[in-house]
Amino acid sequence: MDWIVQHLWLVPALPILAGGIIALLKQRHRVLAASLAIASMFLSFLLSLGAFVHLLSLGHGDGARMVVNFNWFQFGSEWVRLGWVLDPLTAVMLLMVTFISLLVFIYSVGYMAEDENSTRFFCFLALFAGAMLGVVIANSLLLLFMCWEVVGLTSYLLIGFWYANPKAAAAAKKAFIVTRIGDLAFFLGMAWLYAQTGTLLFFDGGAGCLERSALTALVAHTTIFGLTVSTGIGLLIFCGAAGKSGQLPLHVWLPDAMEGPTPVSALIHAATMVAAGVFLIARIYPLMSADIASLPALTPTVALQVVTWVGAATALFGSLVAVAQFDIKRILAYSTVSQLGYMMMGLGVGGVSVGMFHLITHAFFKSLLFLGAGSVIHGCSGEQDIRRMGGLRKFMPITFATYACGMLALCGFPLFFSGFWSKDEILHAAFAWSVSRTPFFMGAFGALLTAFYMTRQLCYMFAGSSRRAQISPMPAHGGHAAGDICHAHSPHESPAVMTAPLVILAAFAVFLGLIGAPSWPWFQSFLGGEPALLNFGAFSGVLPLMVASSLLVFLGLGLGWLLYHRKRIEDADARDALEKIQPDAFSVLGHAFYIDKLYDATIVRFNAALAYICDWLDRWVWSGAVQAFSYLVLALAWLDNFFDSKVVNAGFDAGCHTVSRGGRLLSFLQGGRVQSYLKMIGLALIVLVMLMLWGARA
């Protein structure tokens, strides 16, 4: 076993250690805190790179999965075992997470420069990165779940980083509670899995829960509705993944999570944490796809069908809602929801490599977009409303260029941008899906909308002339912009520490797609453990579909350009071009189909009513019972006191008085004079003698 495999635990341990040290630092050591976080992340990145290279050098085949398992603790006769695994999936995720984390950390130095709590920020960030890496390397569902929860916790802490802002505090709470709903199902699934297989290790030399013997046992049993047990467990775990990855109907926390600092949005709520759900499904893919051998091999399992439908619905929903948003980060948030839906759909229809490829490319261009948005917000001193931006191309050329790269990658602009290849692969797999073709059409329409809303956003932000001067100064968002007041009137380009990560990410957003293009599907074969072959012939099979999806993208871009660029947006308060055409539909979309309102009216209100009833019960019934009981005790105590003072005490006092009076009487006898005693003795002697004399005679 190689050094790098044995010491893979260092990858998550280093950032967590750094986070622990940073927690002890004071604000005046902010430079040290930032350098610690960045240094630990850099070391983790190097280690991940080492692991990746090691895996590459091993070649292909079954040898490309190495696990280290160890005993954690014993209960009863069973050992709870944890461990980590190095396989292509882990290696790719490790590289992506460490690299993007590193860039975001560096970017944060610039973005958080004026925040007075930046050490706390870096502490949370480092802790998050460590926990996320823990999720990635875990070879045990239990270890994965623990890291998963730490990730959720740090997400909560970071969304609520500006906790003085009530919206941020509420968003943090919402994110925590909504993801908890999914995690409950996840936990149930985990417990069920343990009850069925007796192990939570993924790979354990043939005895793990994702290996053949366990899976055969799992599909052999059926539970309610004729589902196999593996499907039931898979669906429960998928609930957890849906909560974390913002799938319908648990997506509501993700747009609100944008109240956190923008680097957090980029790292956690776009690139890594929300991808953890997708990663989880990819990790347990053998469980999701396990099926009874007698069925025809091409029919996907119920679990995968659910994943596909949920993913497709989420993809369409997210892109529809993103069309009608005005907050720069909310657009990106709904776009993230939509793209996560694509990933899930990719997993469902095409397997691990399809979903993971989009996950990786999306991580790069979406973090790029968020960091770009952060740069814009930073440059506009806290402004987040795209209606009040405009004309930023002149002021922020680097940000504009990189943002445009990210935007084109997200839209899936043909050939040169990574999103094109990964999204196209998902659509292609969806087209070939044996169950239904509806997810394909949903995805294709979503792709059209994606191109449209990104063009709209870009036009609002960068084109035209500035609409800043028309509005009265807004209160600065959160805390970071407080120091920017001095140059509040002219948007400005961000410092190099912020633009450099943008440029690097932009390069990746453009070129990363090439490793997964149909002509040279290196990524897919790396995950699948096969050699990659250069084959331009593969294009011919997918060419019609590629042309079709390209046409869709061009249609979306053109529509956006038509509506938002041809006619200049001059007035910040003017109605949106789409709003003029369809005000009702636009309002529905703008409120995200009123799902938040629906939840407020049903679940939240139900919950509140329950809480009210509990409060009432507490206040009147339980509290009354407790009060009555306390009065009873008081009465008993009074009785006891009465008995004590009037009966016991009085009797005892009387006894004492008698004794002391008797003592006083007797003490007269002890006069202290020797001679009086002697007199007594003499008298007694005389009486004795007389008794002897006369008594004997009688």
Added chain:
Amino acid sequence: MSPLNAYLLLSALLFSIGLTGVLTRRNAILVLIGIELMLNAANLNFIAFWRYGPNPAALTGVMFAIFSIGIAAAEAAVGLGIILAVYRHTKTTDLDQINTMKG
């Protein structure tokens, strides 16, 4: 009157004189002297009962008397020591003054 009766009368007289001294005197030393007198009355009884008793050949009475005299000497020494200590403490030998043991 037999000689034994005479001795016993003498002894009783001696005892009564001693007891009277013990009970009436205020001075601790004189009380002690009274006690010595009572002891010697007892010794006289021992000797008299032995001399006129059934077995004058055995020297039991003399032995008793000699022991008693020895013990009396020791007792006198201890008694005088106590009186001395009390005197040092209270600066008096008047027994009526020494009543700190009063209950």
